[in-house]
Amino acid sequence: MRRIRGISAIAFAGIAALTLSACQQGSANRDDDATDGGPVTLQFQSLSDQPTTQAAIKEIVDAWNAENDDVQVEIIQAGWDGTYDKLITQFTGGTAPDIIHFEASSIASFAADGYLADLTDLIDPALKSDISEGIWDSVTHDGQIIAYPSTLQSYMAFANVDLLEEAGIEVPQDGTLTWDQLRDMAKKATKDGQYGLGWGLGSPTSTIMSLALGFDGGFFEGEGEDVTIDVGDPELAVVDRIHEMAYTDKSVDPTSLTQSGSDVLASFYGGKIAMTVQGSFQATNIANDAPDGFDWVALPPIEGSAGAFQSANPQTYSVNIDSEHVEESADFLNFFMNSENLAKIAYADALIPSSGGARAEVETLAADNPAWTQVLASGDGLVGPPFLKVSKYTEWKDTVATPAFQQFLADQISRDELAKQLTDGWADVAG
Amino acid sequence: MNARRPWYGTGLMYVALAAYLIFLGFPLLWLLSASFKSTRELNSLAVNLIPQNWDFSNYTAALERQNLITAAGNSIMVALVTMVITVLLSMPMAYALARLKGRLRAAGTVWILVSQVFPTILIIIPLFLVLRSLQLNDTLFGLILVYVTFTMPFTLWMLQGYVAAIPPELEEAAEMDGAGRFTILRTVILPLLAPGLVATAMFTFVSAWNEFFLALVLLQSPELYTLPIALRSFLGAEGQTQLGPLAAGAILATIPSLIIFGILQKKLTGGMLAGAVKG
Numbered sequence: 062m063r064r065i066r067g068i069s070a071i072a073f074a075g076i077a078a079l080t081l082s083a084c085q086q087g088s089a090n091r092d093d094d095a096t097d098g099g100p101v102t103l104q105f106q107s108l109s110d111q112p113t114t115q116a117a118i119k120e121i122v123d124a125w126n127a128e129n130d131d132v133q134v135e136i137i138q139a140g141w142d143g144t145y146d147k148l149i150t151q152f153t154g155g156t157a158p159d160i161i162h163f164e165a166s167s168i169a170s171f172a173a174d175g176y177l178a179d180l181t182d183l184i185d186p187a188l189k190s191d192i193s194e195g196i197w198d199s200v201t202h203d204g205q206i207i208a209y210p211s212t213l214q215s216y217m218a219f220a221n222v223d224l225l226e227e228a229g230i231e232v233p234q235d236g237t238l239t240w241d242q243l244r245d246m247a248k249k250a251t252k253d254g255q256y257g258l259g260w261g262l263g264s265p266t267s268t269i270m271s272l273a274l275g276f277d278g279g280f281f282e283g284e285g286e287d288v289t290i291d292v293g294d295p296e297l298a299v300v301d302r303i304h305e306m307a308y309t310d311k312s313v314d315p316t317s318l319t320q321s322g323s324d325v326l327a328s329f330y331g332g333k334i335a336m337t338v339q340g341s342f343q344a345t346n347i348a349n350d351a352p353d354g355f356d357w358v359a360l361p362p363i364e365g366s367a368g369a370f371q372s373a374n375p376q377t378y379s380v381n382i383d384s385e386h387v388e389e390s391a392d393f394l395n396f397f398m399n400s401e402n403l404a405k406i407a408y409a410d411a412l413i414p415s416s417g418g419a420r421a422e423v424e425t426l427a428a429d430n431p432a433w434t435q436v437l438a439s440g441d442g443l444v445g446p447p448f449l450k451v452s453k454y455t456e457w458k459d460t461v462a463t464p465a466f467q468q469f470l471a472d473q474i475s476r477d478e479l480a481k482q483l484t485d486g487w488a489d490v491a492g
Numbered sequence: 493m494n495a496r497r498p499w500y501g502t503g504l505m506y507v508a509l510a511a512y513l514i515f516l517g518f519p520l521l522w523l524l525s526a527s528f529k530s531t532r533e534l535n536s537l538a539v540n541l542i543p544q545n546w547d548f549s550n551y552t553a554a555l556e557r558q559n560l561i562t563a564a565g566n567s568i569m570v571a572l573v574t575m576v577i578t579v580l581l582s583m584p585m586a587y588a589l590a591r592l593k594g595r596l597r598a599a600g601t602v603w604i605l606v607s608q609v610f611p612t613i614l615i616i617i618p619l620f621l622v623l624r625s626l627q628l629n630d631t632l633f634g635l636i637l638v639y640v641t642f643t644m645p646f647t648l649w650m651l652q653g654y655v656a657a658i659p660p661e662l663e664e665a666a667e668m669d670g671a672g673r674f675t676i677l678r679t680v681i682l683p684l685l686a687p688g689l690v691a692t693a694m695f696t697f698v699s700a701w702n703e704f705f706l707a708l709v710l711l712q713s714p715e716l717y718t719l720p721i722a723l724r725s726f727l728g729a730e731g732q733t734q735l736g737p738l739a740a741g742a743i744l745a746t747i748p749s750l751i752i753f754g755i756l757q758k759k760l761t762g763g764m765l766a767g768a769v770k771g
C-alpha cells in the first residue's frame with residue numbers, strides 16, 4: 062500500500078511538473094518591443110514546406126538580420142494545411158504576425174475584410190516595374206496593392222520522348238502548343254494499353270479556369286460582391302476539349318481524370334501514358350524522380366484561341382494592417398524580393414518567379430534542366446484572372462464548380478447541365 | 493458451450509477474425525513499407541509490400557526536418573496531462589451524475605448532450621479570444637484545458653454508465669459497516685470502476701494525441717507544435733506530398749500511442765476479470 066502511495070505521489074508530481082511547464086508561452090507570443098527603444102522584431106510566418114526553400118529563406122533572413130540591427134526578422138514556420146482557418150483566427154484575435162505568406166486567391170477575402178495593409182506606396186519602384194501588370198493585378202484590391210507577388214505556377218504538358226517518337230510524332234519545342242496539336246498528338250500516341258495523355262483532374266476547377274483564359278473564358282465580371290457569372294463557349298472551351306479527348310478520341314486515361322497530378326506521374330514514368338499535364342513545379346520532381354534513362358521534355362506553353370494565357374495566382378507576402386511596423390515590414394520585403402533572393406526561392410520551390418530579373422537569375426541556376434526554359438516561357442502568359450476579385454469564389458469553387466466539373470468529366474452530366482449547374486450554383490452562393 | 497459448436501463454425505470465426513485483422517492491419521503494413529521506399533520507388537507503378545531497396549533516409553529526414561522529436565514530446569505531455577486531469581475530474585462527476593437524483597442531474601445530463609452539438613469551427617474564434625484574455629493562447633496548458641473541456645462530456649457519459657452498472661447495494665453494505673461517502677468512493681467504487689477509468693483514459697489519450705485543428709489554430713510557435721501539426725507540414729502547396737518522410741513520421745508517431753495502449757490494455761482486461769470467480 063505504501064509503495065502504491067509512493068508511486069501515486071511520484072506520478073502526481075510528474076503530472077504537476079508537466080502541467081507547469083505547459084504553461085509557458087511560445088516564442089511567437091511576443092511582448093511589444095521597440096517601445097523600450099530596443100530593436101524591432103518582425104514576425105514572418107512562412108509556409109514554405111520544401112527543405113531547400115526553408116534553407117533559402119533562412120539564408121535571406123539571416124543576411125537581412127546581419128545588416129539591420131534595429132529591425133530583426135523572426136521566421137515562424139507554419140504549413141499550408143489549415144492556414145486559412147489559422148489566419149482568420151489570428152486576425153480576429155489580434156495575434157496575426159507582421160508578415161504573412163499565402164497565395165493571391167486566398168488573401169482576397171482578408172483584403173476585403175480590411176486585414177491587410179496597403180503597400181502601394183511602399184513597394185520598391187524598381188521591383189514594381191520588373192513585375193508585369195497582369196501579376197500586380199492579381200494582388201490589387203479596390204485599387205490597393207495588398208501583397209508582394211513572389212512565385213507562380215503554370216500548367217505544362219510533359220512528354221515521354223520515346224513514346225512520341227514511336228508514334229511518329231515530332232516533339233514540338235518552339236513557340237507554343239495549340240490545343241489542336243495536343244489533341245492530335247494524344248490521339249496518335251494512344252494504342253493498346255497506352256493512352257496519349259494522363260491528366261490529374263481530381264480537383265479540376267483551378268486548372269480548367271486557369272487554362273480557359275487562353276480562350277478568353279473569364280467566368281466572372283465585376284469585383285467583390287457585385288459580380289456576374291457568364292458560362293459560355295469560351296469558358297467551356299477547355300473542359301469541352303478534355304471531354305472530347307476522353308470520350309470521343311479515348312486518348313485520355315479516364316482513371317487519371319479522378320486522380321491528383323502527382324498520382325498520374327507513376328503512369329507517366331511507367332510508360333502507360335505518353336504525355337501528362339501538370340503544374341510547372343513538377344519539372345524538378347520529374348528530373349529527380351524519373352527512372353534512369355527516362356527521356357522526357359516539357360512541351361511549349363499551351364495556347365488557346367486568345368493566346369497562351371493562364372491565371373496568375375501567385376504566392377504572396379502581405380503585411381498585417383494592425384502591425385506596428387508596416388513600413389519596416391515593407392522594407393524587409395523589398396529586400397526579400399530582390400532578383401537574387403527571389404530567384405533562390407523560386408528555384409528551390411521549382412516555381413516561376415514574378416520578376417523579370419529573378420527569371421533571368423533562375424535561367425542561370427537551372428541551366429542543367431532544359432525543362433525550365435519552357436517553364437519560364439509559360440510565365441509570360443500569366444495574367445490576373447477575374448475570379449481573384451470575387452469574394453465568394455472559394456465557396457462557389459468548392460460547393461458548385463468542383464462537383465459539377467467532376468460530373469462532366471466523368472460523363473455523368475451534359476454540357477448544358479454543366480453550364481446550368483455553374484450558373485445556378487453561383488446564384489445560390491451569391492444570394 | 494464450446495463442445496457443441498461445430499468445427500467449421502470455429503473455423504469460420506477465425507477466418508472472419510483474420511479477414512478483419514488484415515482489413516485493419518494492411519494500411520499500417522503499407523505505411524510501414526512506404527516508410528522504407530525511396531521517392532523513385534514510391535512513384536513507380538510496381539505494387540510491392542517489401543521494398544526493392546531498403547531506404548532509411550525517410551526516417552532521418554522525418555527526424556531532422558520537422559522537429560519531430562520536440563513535437564512528440566509536446567504531444568506526450570499534452571495527451572498525458574489531458575488524460576490525467578480528465579479522469580480525475582470525470583470520476584467524481586460521473587458518480588454524482590449516476591447516483592444523485594433530482595433536477596441537477598437532469599440539467600447536467602442535458603448539458604452534456606447539448607455540449608456535443610456545437611461544431612468546433614463554430615466556436616474556435618470565441619475560444620481563441622477567451623484563451624488570449626487568460627494569457628493562455630500559444631501555450632500547451634491552454635490546449636490541455638481545451639482538450640479537457642472537449643473530451644469531458646463524452647467521458648462523463650461513458651463513466652456514468654460504468655457507475656450505474658455497480659449495484660448500489662454494495663455501497664449500502666459499506667455504509668452499514670460505517671464507511672463514509674469518500675471511503676465508499678475510494679474503497680468500493682474505485683476498484684470496480686477501474687475498467688471504465690482505463691477505457692476513459694485510453695479514449696482521452698488517443699483523442700488528445702490525434703487532434704489537429706485546435707492545436708493548429710491555438711498554437712502559433714513552432715516549438716510548441718504537436719505531432720499532427722508537424723506531420724501535416726510534410727503536405728505542401730499544390731498537393732505536393734513528401735510521402736516517404738510522412739510515412740516514416742507517422743510510423744514513429746504511433747509508437748508512444750502503442751506503448752500507452754499496451755500498458756493500459758493489461759489493466760483494462762485485468763480490471764474486468766478481477767473478482768469474477770468469487771462467489
